[in-house]
Amino acid sequence: MTVLAFAAALAGWFCLALAMARHRRQLGRPPASAGLEAGLRLAGVLCLALSFWAAGRAWGWDAGAVAWFGILTVTAAGPVLVLAFRAART
Amino acid sequence: MKEGFRQSMTWLHTWGGLLTGWVLFFVFLTGTAGYVDAELDRWMRPEKPLMAPQVAQADALDRGLAWLEAEMPTAARWFVIPPGNREQADLRAFAEAYPKKEGARGQRVSAYLNPETGVPVVYRETGGGRLLYRMHYQLHYMPKLAGEWIVGFCTMVMFAAIVTGVIIHARIFKDFFTFRPGNGQRAWLDAHNLLGVLALPFHLMITYSGLLFLCYVYMAPVIATDYGWERKEIRTFVEGMFNSGPHEIPERAGRAVPLVPLAPLVAEAERRWGEGGVRQMEVRHPGDANARVIFYLGERIPDRARQRMVFDGTTGAVLDDGRQDRPVPQAVAQTFLSLHEGLFAGPVLRWLYFLAGLAGTAMIASGLVLWTRKRQARLRGARGFALVERLNLATICGLPVGIAAYLWANRLLPLDMTGRAAAEADALFLAWAVLALHAGLRPAARAWAEQCWVAAAAFGLIPLLNALTTERHLGASLPAGQWELAAIDLGCLAFGAGFALVAWRLPRRRPVSLPARAVGEAAE
Numbered sequence: 072m073t074v075l076a077f078a079a080a081l082a083g084w085f086c087l088a089l090a091m092a093r094h095r096r097q098l099g100r101p102p103a104s105a106g107l108e109a110g111l112r113l114a115g116v117l118c119l120a121l122s123f124w125a126a127g128r129a130w131g132w133d134a135g136a137v138a139w140f141g142i143l144t145v146t147a148a149g150p151v152l153v154l155a156f157r158a159a160r161t
Numbered sequence: 162m163k164e165g166f167r168q169s170m171t172w173l174h175t176w177g178g179l180l181t182g183w184v185l186f187f188v189f190l191t192g193t194a195g196y197v198d199a200e201l202d203r204w205m206r207p208e209k210p211l212m213a214p215q216v217a218q219a220d221a222l223d224r225g226l227a228w229l230e231a232e233m234p235t236a237a238r239w240f241v242i243p244p245g246n247r248e249q250a251d252l253r254a255f256a257e258a259y260p261k262k263e264g265a266r267g268q269r270v271s272a273y274l275n276p277e278t279g280v281p282v283v284y285r286e287t288g289g290g291r292l293l294y295r296m297h298y299q300l301h302y303m304p305k306l307a308g309e310w311i312v313g314f315c316t317m318v319m320f321a322a323i324v325t326g327v328i329i330h331a332r333i334f335k336d337f338f339t340f341r342p343g344n345g346q347r348a349w350l351d352a353h354n355l356l357g358v359l360a361l362p363f364h365l366m367i368t369y370s371g372l373l374f375l376c377y378v379y380m381a382p383v384i385a386t387d388y389g390w391e392r393k394e395i396r397t398f399v400e401g402m403f404n405s406g407p408h409e410i411p412e413r414a415g416r417a418v419p420l421v422p423l424a425p426l427v428a429e430a431e432r433r434w435g436e437g438g439v440r441q442m443e444v445r446h447p448g449d450a451n452a453r454v455i456f457y458l459g460e461r462i463p464d465r466a467r468q469r470m471v472f473d474g475t476t477g478a479v480l481d482d483g484r485q486d487r488p489v490p491q492a493v494a495q496t497f498l499s500l501h502e503g504l505f506a507g508p509v510l511r512w513l514y515f516l517a518g519l520a521g522t523a524m525i526a527s528g529l530v531l532w533t534r535k536r537q538a539r540l541r542g543a544r545g546f547a548l549v550e551r552l553n554l555a556t557i558c559g560l561p562v563g564i565a566a567y568l569w570a571n572r573l574l575p576l577d578m579t580g581r582a583a584a585e586a587d588a589l590f591l592a593w594a595v596l597a598l599h600a601g602l603r604p605a606a607r608a609w610a611e612q613c614w615v616a617a618a619a620f621g622l623i624p625l626l627n628a629l630t631t632e633r634h635l636g637a638s639l640p641a642g643q644w645e646l647a648a649i650d651l652g653c654l655a656f657g658a659g660f661a662l663v664a665w666r667l668p669r670r671r672p673v674s675l676p677a678r679a680v681g682e683a684a685e
Contacts (some may be wrong), residue, residue, distance in 0.1 A: 133462035141513025160221040
């Protein structure tokens with residue numbers, strides 16, 4: 072459950088980043104269609120919600136909520152670093 | 162021209178942040194170390210056993226009582242903390258005598274005991290992680306109250322800086338994932354924004370709850386209007402704020418009745434809380450007809466309502482077996498305090514707390530650097546600019562080196578030295594002062610690189626120092642699976658590597674010619 076909480080948050084952040092035109096450009100992808108963009112946003116939000124659920128199951132809802140915020144903070148560094156690294160290379 | 166709302170917010174953010182930033186850096190870094198205070202305590206007492214002995218809780222508690230019985234048979238209270246807490250493979254016992262006169266504090270004795278034999282163990286004298294933790298709200302070398310006021314003022318400004326920072330960050334969602342590396346002003350701005358935004362829930366929580374912690378200092382008159390000015394009356398408030406309402410403990414009866422055997426009481430508590438559930442034991446009026454035995458369950462969720470059981474100390478009857486109903490304001494305040502302390506956090510959550518604390522520290526540091534980056538083209542040569550630049554370096558590199566020096570002193574100072582714990586703290590500030598002096602004397606760009614190398618060595622060599630001076634080095638802690646101990650050595654290695662990386666990447670000289678801003682725009 073702990074691993075799922077981290078993984079889902081990471082996936083959620085990547086989906087949200089991929090819904091943004093600027094970051095798609097950095098990865099050499101064409102801008103998303105309106106439908107794809109909305110889909111990625113929705114998937115991102117659902118993943119973050121899944122992470123909350125997993126954190127709640129792992130730690131109990133009280134401590135899990137605290138952990139979830141921490142997980143969001145730490146995992147958001149994932150897309151940030153990947154994008155910065157990719158952009159620096161291309 | 163009348164300034165816009167955003168400009169005035171920017172002004173407040175910039176100048177409030179700059180003037181308090183150096184103190185806040187200290188507060189955040191030592192506070193972050195506070196999240197691993199127990200682990201540091203253990204690391205700084207390498208005489209502690211590597212593995213916690215397997216001792217039944219009832220037996221350990223009994224041994225604690227036996228020592229207290231011999232040391233202070235008549236006491237207002239005894240306190241025993243069995244092994245198994247984060248830092249401890251040992252048993253702590255503590256006693257407080259009845260005060261000589263009303264309102265005074267009774268005489269106290271305390272010891273670490275071997276949980277298998279009950280014999281006191283002596284460790285090297287050290288401030289441990291607790292001292293760093295205490296510094297983050299009381300500073301050092303000054304009266305407690307002065308430190309609390311300075312920290313409180315800076316915290317208030319921090320709170321304003323966070324709120325204004327959100328207001329002036331126009332592209333908070335658009336730039337959510339944006340980091341454009343480099344050495345220019347824009348990279349520093351990106352870093353500052355990211356560290357602020359990604360850990361924003363932590364920053365808001367930690368700053369607000371930090372103010373709440375010492376509200377009885379900062380807002381004393383408000384409390385006094387309800388509670389009164391007497392020391393005893395203020396105590397009532399503080400007790401209510403920090404502890405759940407105490408179960409009514411009667412006064413001493415003055416009639417001697419022996420204490421009941423503990424084993425059945427522990428068994429009863431373990432039936433409800435699970436084996437090893439008792440984190441602390443308190444005995445009020447031991448040996449008296451009105452004796453009470455109180456067991457505390459550790460904090461498991463962020464509410465600070467310590468669950469406990471109260472027994473009659475002469476019959477063993479359960480008098481109170483649960484959580485107190487708290488008034489809503491008390492519950493809210495205590496939840497904030499609990500979120501701040503993170504005592505309920507297990508290993509993973511503790512790491513998250515630690516990382517969020519580091520993010521806050523780095524956010525402050527990047528804000529300080531950003532102030533100089535923004536102005537270096539315009540203000541270079543100005544005296545104020547040079548002062549800020551030097552103070553930045555002296556703080557951002559100097560304090561970490563000071564903390565490393567604190568750990569070095571723990572290993573190198575003679576063990577039988579008097580005032581050893583104070584000398585460890587002196588080493589911290591001495592090392593810091595030396596680096597501050599260095600920062601003032603050397604050309605800025607070169608001084609940054611030199612100090613980063615010093616920091617890299619100061620942290621990176623700690624595992625080696627540990628291996629040369631103790632038996633609790635990585636070669637012992639890793640095979641034994643003692644991660645709490647190994648994490649300190651590994652963490653120092655990571656800090657060393659981080660500083661080395663920064664030193665490596667730093668330009669040898671300050672970029673001349675084009676102001677940073679123009680370079681940034683050209684790159685866009």
